[in-house]
Amino acid sequence: MINNEVTDIIGPPVMKNGWGAWINRNLFSSWFNTVLTAICLYTLWLIVPPLIKWFFINAHWNIPAEECRLGDGACWSFIVHNFRFILFGFYPFEHHWRPALAILLFGIITLVSINKNWWNRKLMYLWLVTFLGMAILMKGGIAGLTPVTADRWGGLPLTLILSVTGILFAYPAGILLALGRCSKMVGIRAICVGYIELIRGVPLISLLFMASVMFPLFLPDGVVINKLLRAQIAIILFAAAYLAETVRGGLQTIPKGQYEAASALGLSYFQQMRLIILPQALKTVIPSTVNIFISTFKDTSLVVIVALFDLLATTKASLANPEWLGFSREGYIFVAVIYFTFCFSMSRFSINIEKELNRGY
Amino acid sequence: MENSDSEIIIQITNMHKWFGDFHVLKDINLAVHKGERIVVCGPSGSGKSTMIRCINRLEEHERGRIVVDDIEITNDMKNIDQIRAEVGMVFQQFNLFPHMTILENLTLGPKWVQKHSANESEDLAMKYLKRVRIVEQAHKYPGQLSGGQQQRAAIARSLCMHPKVLLFDEPTSALDPEMVKEVLDVMISLAEEGMTMIVVTHEMGFAKQVADRVIFMDEGQIIEENIPHIFFNDPHHERTRLFLKQILP
Numbered sequence: 001m002i003n004n005e006v007t008d009i010i011g012p013p014v015m016k017n018g019w020g021a022w023i024n025r026n027l028f029s030s031w032f033n034t035v036l037t038a039i040c041l042y043t044l045w046l047i048v049p050p051l052i053k054w055f056f057i058n059a060h061w062n063i064p065a066e067e068c069r070l071g072d073g074a075c076w077s078f079i080v081h082n083f084r085f086i087l088f089g090f091y092p093f094e095h096h097w098r099p100a101l102a103i104l105l106f107g108i109i110t111l112v113s114i115n116k117n118w119w120n121r122k123l124m125y126l127w128l129v130t131f132l133g134m135a136i137l138m139k140g141g142i143a144g145l146t147p148v149t150a151d152r153w154g155g156l157p158l159t160l161i162l163s164v165t166g167i168l169f170a171y172p173a174g175i176l177l178a179l180g181r182c183s184k185m186v187g188i189r190a191i192c193v194g195y196i197e198l199i200r201g202v203p204l205i206s207l208l209f210m211a212s213v214m215f216p217l218f219l220p221d222g223v224v225i226n227k228l229l230r231a232q233i234a235i236i237l238f239a240a241a242y243l244a245e246t247v248r249g250g251l252q253t254i255p256k257g258q259y260e261a262a263s264a265l266g267l268s269y270f271q272q273m274r275l276i277i278l279p280q281a282l283k284t285v286i287p288s289t290v291n292i293f294i295s296t297f298k299d300t301s302l303v304v305i306v307a308l309f310d311l312l313a314t315t316k317a318s319l320a321n322p323e324w325l326g327f328s329r330e331g332y333i334f335v336a337v338i339y340f341t342f343c344f345s346m347s348r349f350s351i352n353i354e355k356e357l358n359r360g361y
Numbered sequence: 362m363e364n365s366d367s368e369i370i371i372q373i374t375n376m377h378k379w380f381g382d383f384h385v386l387k388d389i390n391l392a393v394h395k396g397e398r399i400v401v402c403g404p405s406g407s408g409k410s411t412m413i414r415c416i417n418r419l420e421e422h423e424r425g426r427i428v429v430d431d432i433e434i435t436n437d438m439k440n441i442d443q444i445r446a447e448v449g450m451v452f453q454q455f456n457l458f459p460h461m462t463i464l465e466n467l468t469l470g471p472k473w474v475q476k477h478s479a480n481e482s483e484d485l486a487m488k489y490l491k492r493v494r495i496v497e498q499a500h501k502y503p504g505q506l507s508g509g510q511q512q513r514a515a516i517a518r519s520l521c522m523h524p525k526v527l528l529f530d531e532p533t534s535a536l537d538p539e540m541v542k543e544v545l546d547v548m549i550s551l552a553e554e555g556m557t558m559i560v561v562t563h564e565m566g567f568a569k570q571v572a573d574r575v576i577f578m579d580e581g582q583i584i585e586e587n588i589p590h591i592f593f594n595d596p597h598h599e600r601t602r603l604f605l606k607q608i609l610p
Contacts, residue, residue, distance in 0.1 A: 260419050261456035261515075265522065266445040266474040275469065279460050 065323050078327040079334050082318040086334070089154015089309040095146060099157040102134040106160065114349065116356040150228045154309035156338065158228075162310065163297040166235040170296070171289075173236065174243025175282075179273060181244065182251055192244070199241035204299055207234040212306040231303045239296045246288045250281035283357050290350035294343045311335055367394045370526060370557055371416060376425030378411060385411050387581040389425070393526070393559065398552045400568040400589075401561045403578035404604060409561045412578070413528045416559070417448045430525060446474060449519030453531040455511040457503035463490070463514045464499040470522045482521075489517040493547050509540030513547055520551075527551070529560040565609060569593060577601045 016025075027037045058073025061080060068075035079086070088096050109130045112118060138157065141147035153161070180192035199207070211234035212227060219225065254277055262272040282289070304313040315335045319328050371393040378386040385408045393399060401409045414420040415427060418434055418441045427434045429444045457466050467486035471477040477485070490496045493513040495506075503511055512532060519527060529548065533541045545567050552558060552571040562568070568575050568589055575592040577585040577600075585592065585601045593609075596602050 255454075255456075257452060257454050257456040258458065261450075261452060261458070263419060264417055264445060264448075264450040264452075265470040265518070266442055267469070268442070271473050275473065276458055280458075283460070 065327075069326065074333075075327050075330055078318075078324050078330045082321075082324065082331075083334075085155070085318055086311070086314045086331075087155045088157065089314045090152045091154060091157070092146070092148060092152070095140075095148060098137045098140070098145070098148075099153075099155075102137040102157060103160065105130050105133055105137075106164070110349070114352055116353075150226050153228065155314045156311050158303075158308060159297075159300050159311040162228075162232060162235055162300040162303060163293075165232055166239055166296050166300070167293050169236045170239035170243055173240035175247050175278065177240060177244035178247035178251060181248055196241045196244050199237055200245075204234070204238050204302055205305060207238055208302060208306050210234070227306060227308060231306055231308055235296065235300065235303075238299075239292060242292050243289065246285050246292060247281065249288070250283075250285035251277065253284050254281055283354075286350055286354050286357075290346055294346055297342060297346070298339065311338065367396060369393065370395045370430055371559075372426070372428040373412075373416075374426045376412075376415065376422045376427060378408075378415065378420065378422050378424075385581050386415070386422070389583060391576070391583065391586075393557065395525075396555045396557055397573050398557075398571050399559045399574050399576060400572040401559065401576045401578060402563060402565070402568065402604070402608075403584075407578040408581040409578050410530050413450075413530060413559055413561055416526075416528060417445050417450055419450075446522065447525045448528060449522055449524030449526070450528045450530065451512070451516050451519055451532050453535050455503070455508070455515045455535070457511055457515055457518070459503050462500050462502055463495070463506070466503070466514065467518050467521050470518065475522070485521050486517070489520045490514070492520065493517045507540060508536045509543045512536065512540075512544045516544075516547055516551075526557045526559070529558065529562065531561050531563070533562065533564055563608060565593070565605075577604065579604070 026033075028034045054073050056073075058071060059076055060068050060071050060073060061076050063077050065075075065077070065081075068077050084093070084096055088099050091099055109127060112126070113123060136142060136145070138153060138161075139148065139150070177192050177196060180188045181196065183189050183192070208231055211230040215225070215230050215233075258276055258280070259272065262276045267275065301310055301312040303310050304316075309317065312335055315331050318324065319331045369392050371391070373389050373391040376386060376389040377384070389412060401413070403409050411420055415422045415434075416429065422434070430447055432440050432444055434440060434444060457463070458469070461469070464483065464486055467489065468479070468482035471482035471485050472479065487496065487499065490499055493516055495510050495513055495517075498506055498510055498514070503514070506514065516527075516532075532548070533544050536544060541564070545564060548558070548560070548567065549571055560567070560572075572589050575587060575589050576583055577592070577596075577598070579600055585596060585598045587596070592601070593605065596605060
């Protein structure tokens with residue numbers, strides 16, 4: 001028999017809750033912690049108020065550059081006067097609504113895709129339609145839209161196109177490379193290992209240079225691939241090699257028994273991979289996959305070396321305008337915020353997907 | 362009881378296998394008739410699992426012949442696929458697919474290998490889930506089931522393929538003791554229905570109850586092969602006697 005009286009008397013230890021208790025426990029639990037807390041508070045006091053002053057209180061929002069230089073706050077006028085060039089580069093001014101709409105469409109379809117219940121064939125078609133729509137908007141030439149050649153694209157749309165297309169093509173390519181690297185067939189394995197090691201062994205910059213300088217040498221006379229496409233291919237090749245290694249890491253986490261059970265059922269190699277192995281392997285490597293997506297997004301800023309005007313390049317160009325010389329702080333803070341918004345969204349998006357996929361098991 | 366009249370479904374002759382330099386299977390000879398229930402026992406490392414894994418090519422044999430239902434196992438993938446469609450396997454670790462519900466685990470084979478429609482596959486799956494008495498778990502994920510339930514689901518998954526032979530690789534060894542019986546009960550009822558089974562197990566009670574033949578393996582060889590009555594009461598070989606003494610209470 002259990003002694004009921006004793007088990008009744010002993011309850012769980014009492015936990016103090018609420019703000020007061022939390023502060024006591026975490027900030028002032030000992031004299032050492034109290035000193036640390038005081039130092040932190042003092043540092044914040046030194047840093048935060050001047051920052052707020054510079055950012056908001058003394059900031060100028062819409063005055064000419066000359067007056068802006070006299071003030072001691074941030075000169076957001078620089079952004080206000082230049083944001084259309086920063087965002088859209090040399091895209092014809094009166095057509096700026098087109099890239100803007102393209103970005104908006106992309107944002108909407110991304111938001112729609114957050115919900116796992118909507119992942120079906122229809123959504124896939126919707127994505128294709130969206131991409132087609134974006135391409136038409138950017139390129140023009142049909143539906144009464146004035147054609148705009150790719151060498152005039154720039155700013156945020158360029159950054160997005162390079163990174164999204166890069167990721168979309170590099171992901172499947174990376175998966176195939178990873179499967180190839182794990183293949184039992186020596187030839188295929190050698191090719192994949194060679195490719196991955198070669199691409200990983202050189203910096204993206206050199207790939208971009210090769211794409212713009214050496215690539216045309218291999219093409220027959222008269223065939224010209226535009227600069228944008230060449231840079232795009234370099235980015236895909238680069239990201240695929242990194243993704244391949246990440247995916248391979250995921251493949252290695254799958255127990256041998258899963259392959260055996262799938263084989264014993266009589267599933268073919270590709271069925272095994274598609275239905276059993278990859279869904280599990282890709283899920284486990286979502287964090288590092290998104291890591292590569294994020295760095296691909298940021299690496300697109302390197303295309304400036306082949307004279308493409310991505311977001312960072314358009315910002316720099318605006319800063320070089322004699323009228324607005326000297327406002328690089330404001331300019332760089334502005335692009336930093338844009339980059340951060342996108343990267344942070346990607347990170348949240350991936351956490352969301354992980355949660356969706358974790359339901360049930 | 363060995364029935365020499367009925368058709369031979371598995372014929373293994375002079376089969377050898379090595380893991381590197383280690384000779385795991387030495388000159389295995391075995392004929393299994395349709396409807397026969399065979400229990401394989403022996404100390405760990407004796408090659409029992411490896412032997413049955415050769416029957417559906419999860420392991421490759423290096424010498425000798427294995428013929429399953431008149432198809433010889435060679436390097437020809439077509440033969441191997443054909444044999445895998447006829448030979449079901451139940452693993453020690455269940456090996457259910459964790460990212461799919463139990464129902465999805467079961468419909469996978471019928472749908473993708475046998476090309477049944479989604480509805481047909483589902484009916485089939487539900488039929489066998491009923492058969493192993495876990496219909497109510499159909500929409501759960503493997504991780505939400507107990508070990509015994511998972512193993513029963515794994516048996517149902519094999520049954521969905523209508524196999525001619527079922528191989529069991531220590532099906533109860535990874536289970537908590539209180540769950541062994543529910544799995545054995547399913548296996549016994551399959552045996553009673555006339556399913557051809559080769560079972561690697563240490564459950565000697567099961568062997569006594571359902572086996573037509575018990576095979577004792579040691580160091581990669583089949584040492585003794587006998588009907589349960591004689592095997593347990595009057596084994597011919599000294600090594601069999603020693604082994605039985607160690608595992609029987």
